[in-house]
Amino acid sequence: FFGLDELRQLSKISEIDFRSVLAEISASNLSLIDIPTANNTCYEDLKLYLNRFLGEKSLFNLLNNTGKGINEIGNQRQCKKDKGRFIIVSGMQVVQIGLCVPEMCTGEVLSSLKKPLLEFLKKFIKDLPIKEENINVIDVDVKNNMPVGLGTIISFSIVLIVTICSIIAAATDSLIKPDDWKSQGRKVLESFNIYKSSMNLFFAENRVDKNLDILNGVKTLGMGWIVLGHILLMIMGVPIVNILDVPNLFLKKRGWALFTSGNLGVDIFFCLTGFLGILVCTEQLRNPKQNKVLAILLIYLHRYFRMLPIYGLAILISLYMLPFLGDGPLFSNTQTMAGNCNKDWIYNLLYINNFRDNHNCCGWSWYIANDFQMYLSIPFLVLLYQFSALIAFVGVIGLFIFFCCVTLGICIYYDLSLNFGQSSPGSQDFMRMYYIKPFCRCLPFLLGVLFAWMYISYKRKDKEKGIPVITAINDAIVNSPLLRYTMYIAGLVVMTLCVFLFFDFYKDGTTMGKADHYAFIIFSRPGFIIGLFMIVYPGVLGKARGIKAILSHEIFNVLSKVVFSAYMLNMLIISFYNGTREDGLYYTASAMWVMGIEVFVITFALAILTTLVFEYPIIGISKEFLRPKREAYVGDKKQEAIESPPTTKQCLFLINRIHLS
Numbered sequence: 001f002f003g004l005d006e007l008r009q010l011s012k013i014s015e016i017d018f019r020s021v022l023a024e025i026s027a028s029n030l031s032l033i034d035i036p037t038a039n040n041t042c043y044e045d046l047k048l049y050l051n052r053f054l055g056e057k058s059l060f061n062l063l064n065n066t067g068k069g070i071n072e073i074g075n076q077r078q079c080k081k082d083k084g085r086f087i088i089v090s091g092m093q094v095v096q097i098g099l100c101v102p103e104m105c106t107g108e109v110l111s112s113l114k115k116p117l118l119e120f121l122k123k124f125i126k127d128l129p130i131k132e133e134n135i136n137v138i139d140v141d142v143k144n145n146m147p148v149g150l151g152t153i154i155s156f157s158i159v160l161i162v163t164i165c166s167i168i169a170a171a172t173d174s175l176i177k178p179d180d181w182k183s184q185g186r187k188v189l190e191s192f193n194i195y196k197s198s199m200n201l202f203f204a205e206n207r208v209d210k211n212l213d214i215l216n217g218v219k220t221l222g223m224g225w226i227v228l229g230h231i232l233l234m235i236m237g238v239p240i241v242n243i244l245d246v247p248n249l250f251l252k253k254r255g256w257a258l259f260t261s262g263n264l265g266v267d268i269f270f271c272l273t274g275f276l277g278i279l280v281c282t283e284q285l286r287n288p289k290q291n292k293v294l295a296i297l298l299i300y301l302h303r304y305f306r307m308l309p310i311y312g313l314a315i316l317i318s319l320y321m322l323p324f325l326g327d328g329p330l331f332s333n334t335q336t337m338a339g340n341c342n343k344d345w346i347y348n349l350l351y352i353n354n355f356r357d358n359h360n361c362c363g364w365s366w367y368i369a370n371d372f373q374m375y376l377s378i379p380f381l382v383l384l385y386q387f388s389a390l391i392a393f394v395g396v397i398g399l400f401i402f403f404c405c406v407t408l409g410i411c412i413y414y415d416l417s418l419n420f421g422q423s424s425p426g427s428q429d430f431m432r433m434y435y436i437k438p439f440c441r442c443l444p445f446l447l448g449v450l451f452a453w454m455y456i457s458y459k460r461k462d463k464e465k466g467i468p469v470i471t472a473i474n475d476a477i478v479n480s481p482l483l484r485y486t487m488y489i490a491g492l493v494v495m496t497l498c499v500f501l502f503f504d505f506y507k508d509g510t511t512m513g514k515a516d517h518y519a520f521i522i523f524s525r526p527g528f529i530i531g532l533f534m535i536v537y538p539g540v541l542g543k544a545r546g547i548k549a550i551l552s553h554e555i556f557n558v559l560s561k562v563v564f565s566a567y568m569l570n571m572l573i574i575s576f577y578n579g580t581r582e583d584g585l586y587y588t589a590s591a592m593w594v595m596g597i598e599v600f601v602i603t604f605a606l607a608i609l610t611t612l613v614f615e616y617p618i619i620g621i622s623k624e625f626l627r628p629k630r631e632a633y634v635g636d637k638k639q640e641a642i643e644s645p646p647t648t649k650q651c652l653f654l655i656n657r658i659h660l661s
Contacts (some may be wrong), residue, residue, distance in 0.1 A: 023502060061487045065084060074097075076100075076329040079139070084100040085101050085104075087140065093119050114137075149320070158316070169189050179480075191616070191620030194612050211540050213548075214540060215272065215517055216553075216559075217560075219268075226567065229265065230571055231259070232256075232262065234574045235578070235587075257502065261503065264399055264525065266367055267441070267529055269367070276452075276457075278456075281381050285379065285382050294426060305618055314362055317337040318337040320336075334579040337575050339360030340359065348361050354370060354373075364570075364571045369436075370437075374445045381396070389467055392453065400447070443526040447526055453538075478541055488535055492531070495528055495531035535547065539552075569607055
């Protein structure tokens, strides 16, 4: 039908884009051959198409830059070059498509056309369960071109100033005099020394008990598991090209259980908060002559400022910085990470955001609030244990049973269900009343407290002051290889059941009764922690050489120190990762695992950097001013904890002090 000379000339190009070929043929050069045909309608329609549409090059380019199928985004960059306006039309994020429309068609105008847009989306999914009010129109160019406000300027300035302080402190380290580092002002400056922080991060060893290094691997792998869970959560906001195939892909492979049960990784950290918190506070509150009220206050302040720098940085990034760090048709989705931080940020910094309804400022920070609220009880539990180990054990077990009953009452009252794939009367209350509340999530924490007291009982030589049953259990674990191997097998079985049964509830919980859901909601998390304890605890006592060799590896020693930064940055990184996509995602298990590995590596790389520049300085300052004098615990002996200054002059100063004393 076309001019043969032009086609022959264009055919000399090595790679031909058929659409480009058609676009280059102007309407004046189109020549329809008058072929006798009985189908005159076809002839007229084809003539209209060729002359009216292909002749309008700009109109053709707009269509060429538009998504051509379900959840296909199109080409936003080329749309801007062709002076079009790029619009994302979505229906509850189930179906999204990118439209390159004429520049005068603003998002505001198209938002008034939701009914025809809904009919347009239904062309892709026939029985799309979306109502007209669920249609969302995003003007990508307007969303991505936010004005630079005062908050953005301040946020970037803070990052720049802290970075400069780190460089200056490192550069002046060689100029330090032996006596200068004792002054508090000098110690504040030294806290910003990125060289010292790097030495501490990469080379400092555990000065209390090398057997506790096994927990480094538990922390790191737990964070990796959380990354998988967050990827599954965040991928729901990405256009999935093969969305109609997802149910079958998801339900047929049990490997997805590692993604759906990623929230159990958070329970690992609740347990570790109880375990390590008891150990640290026990040493800080051992002096009978100290002012307990002041010591507890300082412990709280140190904990508060320990989490504040990275927490505050995450809020600043999500609210003021992230929208200016990238571009793309989906990048406006990153603006949802801040939620209502501009109004309710104070609830986050007070660590009470999990008790405020409809609070979505850095939504994943609910864990930080729970962690801090649970930590508040640790000094009092330590004092109770110092008064009577038996009363402390019985009291915590009583609290465990009490909060199991509280969780059961909430499950029954709100009719909670684990089956996220189906609607249930209580599904809307699952997050609000169970998932983010400390009285439902504290069971792993209480188990961590009990495990810590078991460990303390083992390390003390004056075992007659301990609980005979606990002493007997510790001795049996240490002296019986058969018992240890039984614990390994039983722990692995219990953990596997908790992980894969969670997947069964997730995908098809309608086949199970309410009592099954309630029982699993209450006992799955503490059950998983008990299984993990049976595998790890022998290593904490100095046994399980194989497991300890793996989980105590040097790489875990480094990565475990930055897991808090990794947690706070992880969701922002996934949001940035998804926002910079220029096309939809083809959903497969392999694609999810590849994405998980990529995000894990990027998360920990950035976590190391932010820990060195932002977290360690505040930790150093809070240790100097807020932390009670700490005694290291080795058996039943006490020794002063040395702050391990890395410079040669500081080491010589310490040696001189020891010699004089």
